Amino acid sequence: MIMSRPKQLGSKEVYNISNLQTLLVQGCLESSKNPLWIIQKSDLGGRGLFARKRIHKGELILTNKPLAVGPRNSGPEISFCSYCYETSDEIKSCEKCGLLMCSKNCKVSQMHLEECKFISTYWKPKSNSRRILSILGRIRIYIQLFLLSSEKKEILLHLQHDSTSTFQELEAIFSSFHIPKEHIELMKTMHLILKINSFRIPSSNREKTIRLCGLYPLAAFLNHSCVPNTRNIFKNDKTMEIYASRDIEIGEEILSCYTSLIWCTPVRRYQLHISKNFWCKCSRCNDATEMGTKLSALKCFVRECAGALLPHKPLIATTEWCCDTCHAKVPVKQINFLQSIIGSLVRILSEEEEIEQQNVILKRLESFLPCYSYIFLDLDFKRALKLGYDWGTKLKELSESRLALKEKLCRGTLRTTAALGAGDAHLRGLLLYHLHAALAERARRSPDLYDELKSEIESTIDQAYNILQGDISAPPDLELRRRYLGPGCDKSQEERFFILDEKKNFVMCTQ
Ligand SMILES: C[S@@+](CC[C@H](N)C(=O)[O-])C[C@H]1O[C@@H](n2cnc3c(N)ncnc32)[C@H](O)[C@@H]1O
Structure with a gap:
């Protein structure tokens, strides 16, 4: 029963890395005896897992059972x-x-x-x-x-x-x-x-x-990146599977994401500091424009200037912010003050369920934030998922304009996550599922449109399935939709759309 207190990670622990590799391979028996990963010292901090061979997008990297949940x-x-x-x-x-x-x-x-x-x-x-x-x-x-x-x-x-x-x-x-x-x-x-x-x-x-967390002994060695190269899947028995979300080169560090991909750099870095006690230094955090998405941007304070204010040195919390057009400089104090006002408006926004009411608050936010701000992206993502699935209105009952809005929000959010280099992240899987659902609903309402929409209806559900399959939080009808509305189904159009009838769909999903 007696266990000694672990010391702070130091050179001794790094020196013992080969013992650790043996310990992990033996102790995490669910992983293959010939793992795709090796534990090594990481430039990001402490130890990390690195690719022993080239790993292809979609490949299973490791399986890990929790020590405790x-x-x-x-x-x-x-x-x-x-x-x-x-x-x-x-x-x-x-x-x-x-x-x-x-x-x-x-x-x-x-x-x-x-x-x-x-x-x-x-x-x-x-x-x-x-x-x-x-x-x-x-x-x-x-x-x-x-x-x-x-x-x-x-x-x-x-x-x-x-x-x-x-x-x-x-x-x-x-x-x-x-x-x-x-x-x-x-x-x-x-x-x-x-x-x-x-x-x-x-x-x-x-x-x-209730909401759970688990301690995964092998996955715990994965360091973080705000543009990770993996995604996690949690099975019903709480086993975790880590898949490559893009190709990983031999020797490259295998990285997970501990935070939301959609948040902007100051918010992600602060949240990581509070929750995991480190200041992230990854390539995205070091790039003020966040791969050109400018998610952190505020509107320039100079009248008539249409530019965006961005942190000059994003890894330094006290850095001044500069306009990307007129090059005006703003001290961080002023930026923090404005961000606290924005924060209060966002809190009201997140409590508001009515889209019309949300729009009133959004109008006020538009005075400070450019349309590509992470605040709008985060809201777009939530709305894209909720329209037709939450707020008491089913997909079938959505007005034409709301259905079109769902499709537009999915496409816009997918574009930004692609620009960030997020690869086949979990969130991309969800967005593809919802884009598919919106397109299929459009084709159900107007069967004449089916031929035009067919290939996208099929490819979106196929990609969503490949990303989300097996995860406990995956949409319950994911597999059924892929079988009937995905590629390679030889049933007639009418038969394929049969599963969009909610009652039949529910019965088949629970079988
Ligand atoms: C779950 S552990 C990852 C494994 C850890 N490196 C080790 O040696 O055990 C998380 C810790 O690793 C370090 N870390 C992970 N990702 C990092 C990053 N992007 N930048 C700086 N430190 C990071 C931080 O100290 C963090 O609290």
Whole structure:
């Protein structure tokens, strides 16, 4: 049970990289014995995974099972099963350990039996109140880490940890349970490791589960880039698969993205600093124009000038901003002030569900922001996905103009993500799916248009399928649409469009 606290990553750990490679290959047995990756020292920071051979776009690079999965820290206090993480009102606590569970299946699972023994032996709740028992479910991720095999624990202790984090989130636990002192110390270490290395697991489309994160021992060695060359897929059993989102050359670092591709440089860098404790220095962060997209831009303050203000030295937080047309310079203080006003408007915008109301706020934002600002891109992306799928209106019920808007938003957002060099990122898969859905709906309404739209209807669903297949958050009818509306289907037009009938589609998707 005793584990020593990992040291800060230093030259000794880098020196031990070949041992680490062996440890990871042996400890992550789900990966092939002849991996496509090798662990090496990275210029970005610490160690990273590098391509041992040329990896082609779409190729599976690695498969990784989590060491532990648990609820993300944030989130509302809702009742959920500590094992399957489904939300339910039918939750009862185990009379031995107090963990809350929804069914006998969860209660008799091997995992619960082991954890139940551990909790009832070492951790005593100070009361049996529901609040305290629900805390136990939220910290099961630590219990899973305590119970790892010695081989897996060794990998865990090689992971980088955040030396600056506080333990505020753990205080509620320490004050609610009698926990041995050495466990408290270990939980603090685990907390630091989880902060830097855990991955958000997307929510499943089928079950109502709470928001989860997982610790993936091999994927934890992937460094970050704001223009990554991989995408992650999470399977139903929470296994992660990493695919190449573009071709990766031999010796090139394999990079993941810890943040949103759509956000602009100052926002991404700040979020990475807060969440993962580093200032990103990747090629996109170092390019003020972000591959020519100018997502960070503000309108120039000089009257009559149609130029855009961009950070002069984007890696320096205090850098002045310069106009790309009249070359006027603006101190960062003024920029920060304006950005805080924009931030308040964006907060109102994100709470507003009505497109008409959103448009009023957008008009105000247009006074400060050029049309290519990331704020409009982010909104376009959300609207493209929600139109016909959320806001209480189904695709079939969308007006002609809203359907055309959905198509336009998908195309515009796809163009910008392509300019960023994001390759076959997850977000491109979603946009292609929604573009396909809008085109197919147009052809369903006007069958005469089918021949004209057919090849794009087919290619968009085919590409979306190749990117999203197998992911727990993929649209439920992805596979069905590809089978009926994708390339190579020999059914008649009428038969192919049969699946757009919602009731039949639903029955077939759940079969
Ligand atoms: C999940 S770990 C990645 C593996 C890590 N390099 C190691 O040696 O264990 C994340 C940490 O790696 C470093 N890192 C990852 N990507 C980076 C980047 N683009 N720029 C600077 N540091 C980065 C940061 O210290 C970050 O907190």
